Amino acid sequence: MSGDGRTVDLTGFLTLTKREVLRFLRRPSNTFAPPFITNVLYFSVFGVILGERVGTITGVPYILFILPGLVVLGAVSNSFENASFSIFHGRWNEYIHEVLTSPLSYAGMVGAYVLAAATRGLLVGGLIAAIGWAIVSALFRPVPVEEPVYLLAFMLVITLLFASLGVIGGLAASDFDDLTVMNQFILRPLVFFGAVFYSLEDLTPLLRDVSLLNPMVYMVNGVRYGFLGVAEVDPRLSLVVLAGMTAAAVGLDVLLFKRGYGLTD
């Protein structure tokens, strides 16, 4: 035996978090290269080539307008994908048993998977922001981050939220195709219709109202507020609602682990 419960849980939590982070850090060609290439293409095609025709939206150049949305897209999809893949791959090959048979608490297990996946989301989000900022700075001038505290808070909340949703996805999936379906057919449409590439003001009143049902709108809006200081929806309210959703999703993760959903017979 190894020690008292709290020591075991803290050390176990840190070990599992480290394991999860190392898994994606050691494979940059699979984890960081794809969003790098994809976003260079996005900024080049949408921002530079099409952006010249679009001009400005809400008073900022188009490339700057889409930057927060692309950061959100990369951050949330990587958070979700990391958690869902790691859990499902562990289930598929049964090595998640190394964790499940350990004295780590269920909250500790969930905390490690969520934190590591959110870390990947933050790193990818930062990478995309750096690409966008570099291109914007080269084309126009260096632009400061208007609301850094809000930006950090929104990025933390949305990556944690999608990491915890990814845990549910990883537990619910019965095949690798299920993960693809979740990412391509649910996550991406929500992001693309989440006012990443357009302003809500450009929509008809009906479509605008429908768009407000999409939680992604609040995330993109919040991150855009952090970057540019302009918002179409109250960022404080968005942050509170998103934080509540994150807490609920993490709570559900712990409950599912406790019940052994997708993990035990």
Added chain:
Amino acid sequence: MTNALEVEDLRKSYRDLDALKGVSLTVPEGSFFGLLGPNGAGKTTFINVLVGLVRASGGDARVFGHDVEDDYRQARDCIGLAPQEFNVDRFFPIHEVLEHKAGYHGVPHEVAAERADRALKQVGIYDKRDTRFDWLSGGMKRRFMLARALVTDPDLLILDEPSAGVDVQLRRDLWDLVTELNEEGTTVLLTTHYIEEAERLCDEVAILDRGRVVTVASPEELMDRGTDRVVIALREPPASADALSELRPGDDRIEDVSLEEDRLVVTARQGGLVAPDLVRELDRAGHEILDMEIKRTSLEEVFVDMTRHEEGDGRPDGDGVDGDDDDEGGNDRDDDAPLETAATGDREGSR
């Protein structure tokens, strides 16, 4: 003294199958306990309940006094499990896999690294420490499974078919190592298809069949329940066994007397104790004995006898509940996965 394992009326039902039908067992601390049973008997289900991979439908199980559900963290911290399946993290070199496993049990990193090295040396694959599991040979993989169970310094070591599919030398190495650990105080719970293994290693064995405990006894006690064969060569064998009816005057241990190729064959329980009486009786009857051999019943024969079922009696053979097939590596799902995981770095293995 605390018992390492106390299980009462443990039950597990799947949709149309009762895998455990009220198993009750006590394993004393420090003992070497064997769990024998045919495929589908419920051995792996039983073990998986203890470590939290299967949720029991009813009953209680306690590991060193800790309930496996209510005090799951304390219970799991006591256990080191070497399962039959190769369920190992493929993303990392094996020494890191061991460090992680120790870390999950609350062992600080520096100590975990030392323990990982020690465990790899114990099982003889230290020189492969930087290799990923997939690149190990079959025998090395089996050794690694034991190393992973040892790295948490468990009080209860559970070995599920540890020597399935390994060569004789490796099997003996494993036996020596596990025996040494047991002598140092580690309680060992062993499931095996190799009856010789149980006979040689275990203080006590439970025979599990179709989700029930058939019996619990020491290997010697079990063998005493079987029938031995005392084969005697006489200088002048009689024409038929009937002429030797005087050999069993009221001895209820003797079950049969026959002649096989001019040799007298006496089938009896506790043949070693019956033999001197036989010699006396034959001598008294005027027979001259040229040779005598006592063929002791084996634990395997007792096991087969206790778990024998009539054809078509509904035994859940090969139903997949137990997962304890006889092939090496057991249910190693990675072979069938659509990815060769971390080793090949393909898309699905590395997202």
